[in-house]
Amino acid sequence: MQLTAASHPSALRARLGAAACLLLASGMPGAARADAGAGNQLDATTLLYAERNRTNVVEPAARLTHTFADGQSLSAQFEYDVITGASPSGGSPSGTPQTTTSASGTVKTVSAGQVPLKDFKDSRYAADLEWQKPFLRSFLSTLGGHFSREKDYQSAGLNGKLSIDLMQRLTTLTLGGGVNRDRVFPVGGIPAGLSDGTAPPGPAARSKDVTTAMVGLSRVVTRRWLVGLNATRTLERGYLTEPYKILSLLDGTTGLITGQRTEDRPERRDRTSLLGSSVYHLTDDVLYLSYRWYRDDWRIRSHTIDARYRHELGNDDYLEPHLRLYSQTAAEFYRFSLVDGTPLPRYASADYRIGALQSVTVGATYGFRVPGHPGEWTVRAEYIGQFGKGHPADAIGVQRDFDLFPQTDTGSLVVGYSIGF
Amino acid sequence: MERRLLPPILLLLLLAPLAPAKPVATRAPRPAPAFQLAGRTGSVALDSLRGRVVYLDFWASWCEPCRRSFPWMETMHQRYAARGLTVVAIDLDKDRDAADEFLARYPASFPVAFDPAGKTAEAYGVSAMPTSYLIGRDGAILSTHAGFVPGKADGLEALIQEACAR
Amino acid sequence: MTRSERRILHAVLLLAVSGLASGCAATAVRPWDRDLLAQKKMRLVPNPMVDAVDQHIYFSKEGSTGGMDVGGGGCGCN
Numbered sequence: 001m002q003l004t005a006a007s008h009p010s011a012l013r014a015r016l017g018a019a020a021c022l023l024l025a026s027g028m029p030g031a032a033r034a035d036a037g038a039g040n041q042l043d044a045t046t047l048l049y050a051e052r053n054r055t056n057v058v059e060p061a062a063r064l065t066h067t068f069a070d071g072q073s074l075s076a077q078f079e080y081d082v083i084t085g086a087s088p089s090g091g092s093p094s095g096t097p098q099t100t101t102s103a104s105g106t107v108k109t110v111s112a113g114q115v116p117l118k119d120f121k122d123s124r125y126a127a128d129l130e131w132q133k134p135f136l137r138s139f140l141s142t143l144g145g146h147f148s149r150e151k152d153y154q155s156a157g158l159n160g161k162l163s164i165d166l167m168q169r170l171t172t173l174t175l176g177g178g179v180n181r182d183r184v185f186p187v188g189g190i191p192a193g194l195s196d197g198t199a200p201p202g203p204a205a206r207s208k209d210v211t212t213a214m215v216g217l218s219r220v221v222t223r224r225w226l227v228g229l230n231a232t233r234t235l236e237r238g239y240l241t242e243p244y245k246i247l248s249l250l251d252g253t254t255g256l257i258t259g260q261r262t263e264d265r266p267e268r269r270d271r272t273s274l275l276g277s278s279v280y281h282l283t284d285d286v287l288y289l290s291y292r293w294y295r296d297d298w299r300i301r302s303h304t305i306d307a308r309y310r311h312e313l314g315n316d317d318y319l320e321p322h323l324r325l326y327s328q329t330a331a332e333f334y335r336f337s338l339v340d341g342t343p344l345p346r347y348a349s350a351d352y353r354i355g356a357l358q359s360v361t362v363g364a365t366y367g368f369r370v371p372g373h374p375g376e377w378t379v380r381a382e383y384i385g386q387f388g389k390g391h392p393a394d395a396i397g398v399q400r401d402f403d404l405f406p407q408t409d410t411g412s413l414v415v416g417y418s419i420g421f
Numbered sequence: 422m423e424r425r426l427l428p429p430i431l432l433l434l435l436l437a438p439l440a441p442a443k444p445v446a447t448r449a450p451r452p453a454p455a456f457q458l459a460g461r462t463g464s465v466a467l468d469s470l471r472g473r474v475v476y477l478d479f480w481a482s483w484c485e486p487c488r489r490s491f492p493w494m495e496t497m498h499q500r501y502a503a504r505g506l507t508v509v510a511i512d513l514d515k516d517r518d519a520a521d522e523f524l525a526r527y528p529a530s531f532p533v534a535f536d537p538a539g540k541t542a543e544a545y546g547v548s549a550m551p552t553s554y555l556i557g558r559d560g561a562i563l564s565t566h567a568g569f570v571p572g573k574a575d576g577l578e579a580l581i582q583e584a585c586a587r
Numbered sequence: 588m589t590r591s592e593r594r595i596l597h598a599v600l601l602l603a604v605s606g607l608a609s610g611c612a613a614t615a616v617r618p619w620d621r622d623l624l625a626q627k628k629m630r631l632v633p634n635p636m637v638d639a640v641d642q643h644i645y646f647s648k649e650g651s652t653g654g655m656d657v658g659g660g661g662c663g664c665n
Contacts, residue, residue: 169663273653513619568665
């Protein structure tokens with residue numbers, strides 16, 4: 001069965017990733033500002049990311065920081081991603097092979113019983129600037145700007161942070177905020193929500209505004225133990241729908257696909273997250289633990305537990321195993337499909353990323369110096385497994401035979417290099 | 422205003438009184454606490470320096486600004502030794518090897534004493550790393566300086582000159 | 588969020604924050620006790636660039652965001 005596709009979907013990751021860049025503190029942490037002498041630092045990373053049978057990403061990034069004698073610093077970061085592969089369209093599996101066609105003419109076929117995927121290829125570049133200035137001994141201000149662009153998405157933002165050292169620098173209070181203006185300009189224009197493709201073409205582009213506020217507190221508890229707590233509130237307004245994703249229309253009895261509709265999401269999303277973290281220095285090794293609680297007004301709730309153990313091997317080399325456990329509930333309007341003949345809901349999406357899912361990440365980082373050569377290297381290999389409810393109780397007819405949420409296996413490799421000069 | 426914003430705002434107001442303390446630049450003169458600590462060769466005692474102007478600096482190998490203060494202190498020591506200045510640096514490292522490594526990189530011809538337990542630092546009320554005290558010929562603390570910033574070096578030198586002239 | 592959920596959350600937050608903000612004199616960390624904290628690995632986010640890569644990855648695979656670096660710790664110099 002041929003699924004009509006508007007064009008190749010660009011990486012949702014990249015499109016939504018702009019908001020994640022809002023308050024990234026890639027610069028030096030608060031109390032360390034006056035510690036680094038004047039000089040330069042180069043940090044480079046390359047990510048190789050591959051989801052089995054799905055998305056592949058190659059993402060090199062480099063950051064250059066110059067610190068002045070008075071402690072001020074300026075840094076610039078550049079990133080370039082190439083994203084290829086396929087991602088789920090949101091449609092349901094069927095008893096026969098399904099094909100999708102991207103705008104560039106690439107045909108993607110999935111076999112019977114498989115979740116349909118849409119092929120895509122995209123590249124994205126991003127630039128970030130950050131300026132930090134310590135003042136009055138206990139304050140550190142940070143100002144940053146971000147810009148990124150890909151074929152059908154653009155993001156621009158400004159962010160700022162103020163860190164205040166209190167109580168002989170044992171406690172640091174941080175206040176941060178950011179604003180971002182994103183623009184989506186999908187190939188074929190913005191589709192009408194929940195439409196079967198016959199609606200007249202919509203506007204060529206729509207925008208989305210993201211505002212973030214953050215309050216954080218960190219505390220030196222003992223000579224070996226640092227803890228932090230922060231709260232982030234993000235308000236999104238504007239076009240939040242995925243223009244390339246669809247939902248299948250199913251026959252209410254047989255579960256066979258009779259058609260499809262574009263998805264539709266609310267025009268606002270309010271998110272809240274609380275993150276507690278701890279760093280503890282044992283004799284030589286360091287244990288990192290964190291827990292994040294999240295909820296938003298789409299009714300997604302999630303919990304994230306992250307644990308790393310940095311084991312020193314001597315000679316400045318280390319091995320750091322990592323475990324991350326994640327669990328989220330589905331958005332209010334998430335559903336596997338729509339039922340033909342029943343009234344359409346106000347909002348609906350079958351995008352697995354806002355469904356109920358769990359992720360497990362297992363990996364390790366090896367950090368080392370090459371004797372006789374300056375700079376520090378890190379190599380990190382990780383496996384991410386993502387699972388969801390493949391056989392929900394309310395699956396209709398023939399859909400009961402299919403795995404509606406297949407497990408995704410992902411491998412990632414990050415190579416990093418840092419040098420001061 | 423959203424009711425939900427109220428609790429965070431209350432929290433901020435609670436924390437407002439914890440404003441950063443002003444750095445203590447000068448105080449009414451008080452006698453510098455005596456100390457006798459192990460040095461690199463023999464012991465270092467403050468009493469033995471009565472009659473000289475002492476620039477006393479508390480440092481550690483992991484203290485980044487100390488990498489800039491040491492060359493400056495060496496210059497001061499050599500420039501004003503004849504006029505009565507002695508620089509004394511008290512090391513607060515818990516790891517002696519780290520201190521020795523630091524001294525190999527940033528040589529000091531002035532006396533260096535070791536206070537790993539931090540008792541002398543406690544007696545002086547060291548509030549930041551590094552902290553330095555300018556002690557007059559009569560043993561009274563003339564001024565206290567928390568932290569070291571190259572921009573303040575000229576001002577410190579002027580204070581040293583003034584103390585030596587008395 | 589239900590009312591009781593919200594009350595519990597606020598109580599936990601207030602406790603955590605007042606615990607963080609108060610001066611626990613019993614285990615006072617003096618300025619010269621920060622040798623371990625001065626190391627780069629003793630930061631809440633020891634490797635910001637790799638952390639940024641992770642935020643991209645998980646943002647694109649999952650429905651949550653948030654949890655930014657707040658700094659703090661360190662050698663506390665100057």
